[in-house]
Amino acid sequence: MAKTKKQPRPKAQTPKGFRDYFGAEVRDRALMLERIAAVYHRYGFDALESSAVETVEALGKFLPDVDRPNEGVFAWEDDAEGWVALRYDLTAPLARVYAQHRNDLPLPYRRYAMGPVWRNEKPGPGRFRQFYQCDADTVGAASVAADAEICAMLADTLEEVGIPRGDYLIRVNNRKVLNGVLEAMGVSDEAQAADVLRTIDKFDKVGEAGVRELLGKGRLDASGAYIDGVGLSDAQIELAVGYVTARRETDTKTLERLGELIGESDVGHEGIGELMEICDLCFCLGYGDDQIIVDPSVVRGLGYYTGPVFEAELTFDILDEKGRKRQFGSVAGGGRYDDLVKRFTGQEVPATGVSIGVDRLLAALREKGRVGGEAPGPVVVTVMDRARMADYQQMVAELRGAGIRAEVYLGNPKNFGNQLKYADKRGSPVAVIAGAEEFDAGKVQIKDLVLGAQIAENATLEEWKDRPSQVEVPRADLVARVREMLGQ
Amino acid sequence: MAKTKKQPRPKAQTPKGFRDYFGAEVRDRALMLERIAAVYHRYGFDALESSAVETVEALGKFLPDVDRPNEGVFAWEDDAEGWVALRYDLTAPLARVYAQHRNDLPLPYRRYAMGPVWRNEKPGPGRFRQFYQCDADTVGAASVAADAEICAMLADTLEEVGIPRGDYLIRVNNRKVLNGVLEAMGVSDEAQAADVLRTIDKFDKVGEAGVRELLGKGRLDASGAYIDGVGLSDAQIELAVGYVTARRETDTKTLERLGELIGESDVGHEGIGELMEICDLCFCLGYGDDQIIVDPSVVRGLGYYTGPVFEAELTFDILDEKGRKRQFGSVAGGGRYDDLVKRFTGQEVPATGVSIGVDRLLAALREKGRVGGEAPGPVVVTVMDRARMADYQQMVAELRGAGIRAEVYLGNPKNFGNQLKYADKRGSPVAVIAGAEEFDAGKVQIKDLVLGAQIAENATLEEWKDRPSQVEVPRADLVARVREMLGQ
CATH class of the missing domain: 3.30.930.10 (Bira Bifunctional Protein; Domain 2)
Known part of the structure; x- marks a missing residue:
């Protein structure tokens, strides 16, 4: 008799190095x-x-002597297309x-x-x-x-x-200026030119003295290991270091200095x-x-x-x-x-x-505080009476109609505390509350959750009295009053 | 001696089934x-x-008895994560x-x-x-x-x-209403229920009579092949066809009809x-x-x-x-x-x-003509005199500053005809032209390419006289006049 093997539950995780972005x-x-x-x-x-998805051939990562594409890309073999990659x-x-x-x-x-x-x-x-x-x-x-x-x-x-x-x-x-400096230095070997480039790129890390050593005989690094130098002469080193430090207080002076170096x-x-030419064009445009x-x-x-x-x-x-x-x-x-x-x-x-x-x-x-920060959550209309769902939906529809982000609580409404916890998790600035009493009186309760949180934290009794965090208003004033609380 | 094998040129093509989207x-x-x-x-x-990218395990496409994921997804084996897929x-x-x-x-x-x-x-x-x-x-x-x-x-x-x-x-x-109808039909076998579903889904294709045949004894299809039927009784077929044709002129009547069918x-x-409930909520919201x-x-x-x-x-x-x-x-x-x-x-x-x-x-x-159509190309500032590039760049900068999409011609300016062909390919509404003469006089030429094309096609000489497609204006009026031509 064939038995179905019970599958273990899959792990709910992105592959390593991947992530999700929220809100x-x-x-x-x-x-x-x-x-x-x-x-x-x-x-x-x-x-x-x-x-x-591109063919590996078009991406240019295909090595002729291996049957698997280069490292560094995600690639797989397609039945029709051969190797393809992201x-x-x-x-x-x-x-x-x-x-x-x-x-x-x-x-x-x-x-x-x-x-x-x-x-x-x-x-x-x-x-x-x-x-x-x-x-x-x-x-x-x-x-x-x-x-x-x-x-x-x-x-x-x-x-x-x-x-x-x-x-x-x-x-x-x-790059052409660097090529000019390399020419003036008498460096024509491509491999040596690459060594020079790699070395002056370390300027930020090892400083001028370090670069001089590395361009010349070599240098003991922090761990005590000896790093071989490029083997340039002092005159050559002078030009290379001159190049990477050629920036002056104005572009004109920088370009003059470069002119000296390239001979x-x-x-x-x-x-x-x-x-x-680039400087001139940018300058003429007002940069x-x-x-x-x-x-x-x-x-x-x-x-x-x-x-x-x-x-x-x-x-x-x-x-x-x-x-x-x-x-x-x-x-x-x-x-x-x-x-x-x-x-x-x-x-x-x-x-x-x-x-x-x-x-x-x-x-x-x-x-710089130019994006995001505390993006406010939606206004949450809570549900006191499940049978009134159409009325609650009507409230959020009115709020949305006025351009206010709003939603009705759609979880199990039994525990009202959970609804306020939900509003908190959503970062809601305002909650709307209406039960049988409010419906009968044609009113709604509007709770300022931002102010409520402030009061809970540090307000005195006096302030609380002057500006209560929850108000009862006529149903018809819902949108206007919420808008007011949102400072819109 | 090792020979470097000359690589053939790669094909410039997306893999089959993929495409690029432009502009x-x-x-x-x-x-x-x-x-x-x-x-x-x-x-x-x-x-x-x-x-x-997700693990194949999380996507739920992994079949326990094969070492390659299901067809239908792009999947590959990751060294660290095992099988992953798009x-x-x-x-x-x-x-x-x-x-x-x-x-x-x-x-x-x-x-x-x-x-x-x-x-x-x-x-x-x-x-x-x-x-x-x-x-x-x-x-x-x-x-x-x-x-x-x-x-x-x-x-x-x-x-x-x-x-x-x-x-x-x-x-x-x-789905629950269908389940109710299946219950009323006495269809409890899942495979048979799936057959019924698959069959009534063909209503658009084979019509009511066809569905009746396919739910019953079967049917000769267009090619002359005999398609086996689901084997339902006439009473069962009546309910199934009743279900798929239950729509009435109002939701209330449709729901009544469904009520008859589910017993x-x-x-x-x-x-x-x-x-x-869904109908009520949507109705209350004004839908x-x-x-x-x-x-x-x-x-x-x-x-x-x-x-x-x-x-x-x-x-x-x-x-x-x-x-x-x-x-x-x-x-x-x-x-x-x-x-x-x-x-x-x-x-x-x-x-x-x-x-x-x-x-x-x-x-x-x-x-419906709600998007796209003829999205106008940029205003093209042509280049008559390469040494005046800063002036041309200045013109496009002014146009852009006024919110007008604009660019300077950056190809080889020698052949002026090529520049106008370029403007045509870009769908440009307007070209700006200035050579030594215009610069000396503090003027620019503005060419209305849309009007120009119309005139070229079908205008009479009279119309041409009244509204020339190219005008010379003071340099200072460039932006205002281009804006006018664009109808802004």
Whole structure:
């Protein structure tokens, strides 16, 4: 006889590294993205929503000598399509979309995209395997006017969502200038250039002296281990350190200083010219050096991008978990990359763009009190008499009609205390109460739960008398009185 | 010697059954979802965004005797988590979320969710493997007041997004009434009950006579094959057909008719009582029988839901691909299901909810001209003189400052014809033109591209004279004049 094996109960849990977002978390993000989209749209960027699933081949993560795709993406084998994967960013899909639809798309093609991306990485505190990105890119524009536009748009976007001028700084650098400095240094080997880049990127961590050691003979690290150096000469080191510390009090002086470092390098001068053009364009549009500046210490991304690079930093202080002041840091980054579509078509297509770290920017807005905080819950109409459900529903309908978020208690109404506990859990500002007595008299009770909580905590008897937290009003005054209590 | 194998170029294509959404498609959907969310929010529903990836165990698609998950979902084996899958709807994740977070969530818990879901099914025309759903559910409310609320909210939602009263109908049925009819028929075998349900669901397709044959001895189908019947007696068939045709001109009469059919069945009378309560509540709230009605012919979903079932149908005619008039049909459905969380906790938790077919509703709104249509492109500022880029950027900045969507041409400006072709591809209503001559004179040319296209098509010389499609205006009048041309 066949026996059905009893299944154990499934665990009610997200996979590790995934999470759920509730209420205000969802709404605040949606509102912020909506505002960002409005700016992008005004700048002529078109919305694009590509599919979450791509062929591994199109994503470019397929290694020729293994039959399983690269680590880092969530991939599986589809019966019809072979290996497919969840997108890990919004740039790789843009490349595929542009190559696929290039005959129908305008050139240049300005597009924005926002949505979740997935990374098959080890999750950690605050590091999730699904998170939002929000990108804007211009495909097919070789002119640095496109880069300047991205910088201007980024500044507008930050201000639009609630980061005021003075609280952010968009720092611009250019890979070509670094190439010029490397040329002046006599570093032509790509591997050595990458070593130099990796080393100057440690400036924040090990300081100037540390970078000098690491560019030269090497350095004992904190644990006592010896880190081999890049082996540059003192003159070379001088140029590299000069580069990363080239920022001066004005862009003009910074560019002058860079000019000294690159010597005769053509590519270096081209890079400086591009930075100058970006500065000029932004200046003409009214952006000041408290908004957009040239800063050669922006090294992150220089390995990937081929021209201008941008990073938006929030400059206000926050307290870290240990109570120390620190700057909020980077919330967006981007730059110019010219091999976007080449993999697909063989044709080189210039592109530039920016990606906003949605969760970090949202965290910043919370920090500044620009979103969320205590979003009030709905007005709760309690149920004293189950048979009067139509009357209670009528009350919430009237409240909603006046634009007030409201709901009737739909649980078991027997225990009235539970209804008030429910209202409390919902963060309700106001509860409405009506039983047989009130219905007979054509009245309702309105309870100010915010005031009630304050009174319970610290009010004196005198205050209580003057402003009771619960009032009885004619049924016809329900909406007006609730509105009053809500301060609307 | 190792040779690097030259990789062929990757194909620039979405996997089959997936697609990209561009521009207005994305914005129209976002706007519609925003409006729906506003109604849900006003009703006290809280937003929830659960992770796209769930353990297969939590989704409930794991078959005990195979080591690969069920067909129908996209699943893969995660090193740490075992089998995981993309969510195939928003209800299964709600069950997991509620079970996982039940100690922190209010009870009842009203939540809405919107986002993509994925189905590993054979794609077909208009059938995609990734599509949007938009759900609202109330968990933990046993009262049919919760069902009535869902119906009322659904009516409000449809009207809010642009389906006016009279163009939709929310039809309500109840599984318990069907159970009552089955009881009166003497059908107690579950398999036979399922056969009856499946058969009466074919009413639209085979008509009353066909259903009678299929409930009885069987029927020759169109291809000449003989379809076995359920084998019911004439008296049984009478009740089953009576049920599915029980709708009368008023809800009261429909409920009376159902009362005749169920005889002494307790569960049947319970079902009729619930339908009556829903009707009463909706009537008291001002909804008429042109909005919400009882209709026993709504059979779809009765196999899944345990109590009230709802379906929203759009009642206006559209022309199908063959030019024949037909009704638009269903855009939302839902009902009550009481075993949502039981799999996880062993505890029965009542729930009711509705799911809106986002793509179908959006298609309906397009049909009615309520969204999209010809969304105008940006004003394009053309580039006659590359050295004047700052001036052109200044123009677009001014236009944007006035809330006008505008962009500067960022492609190679050499060929001016290409710039106008670009403006055409962008659907631009207006192009701005300024070269050395205009700059010297402090003027700009503004070209009305909409009017220009009309003139090119069919205007006479007279009209052309009166209203030229291109005007020269002082630079200072740029914004005002563009605004005028846009009819703002």
